[in-house]
Amino acid sequence: MPAEADRAFLAEAVRLAVANVAEGGGPFGALVVKDGAIVGRGGNRVTRDNDPTAHAEVVAIRDACARLGSFQLTGCTVYASCEPCPMCLAALYWARPARVVYAATAEDAAAAGFDDRFIVEEFRRPPQARSLRLLRLVCEDAGAPFRAWAEKADRIPY
Secondary structure, eight states: OOHHHHHHHHHHHHHHHHHHHHTTSOSOEEEEEETTEEEEEEEOOHHHHTOTTOOHHHHHHHHHHHHHTSSOOTTEEEEEEEOOOHHHHHHHHHHOOSEEEEEEOHHHHHHTTOOOHHHHHHHHSOGGGSSSOOOOOOOTTTTHHHHHHHHOTTOOOO
8 A cells, every 4th residue: 555545544543533532532543444445443432431442443443343244354454543552452463454554652642641551561571470460270171162162163263
């Protein structure tokens, strides 16, 4: 996709972020584009929907996947008004778009009060040293769901 189209779609993601603020959401917007057409849009809806996972990129991924009838964004480009946070980056890896183009940086977001450095630093620590306690409890037949999956003849791998 030519740089001119990238700039136009990125400008639209930024406009979406500004409009989202006016609608009561956070200052983030994202688009999913396939073959030159917008197939998904998302604005940050965390406080509006009381959903900590409703970041712009995740909302746009959900919208695009529903429209495309696929859980993967093969051949798509995601345009985000800001560099994806760790959660959104993980979601993008799972969605598998061809690329992500963003405008503002994580530092820009931090300066506005959206600082995810704590999460990045937490991920670098071993699980037992993280502030969120993760406790594995041995459970009888914990492997049953995975055996059921392995035995399912019509499973869709991802």
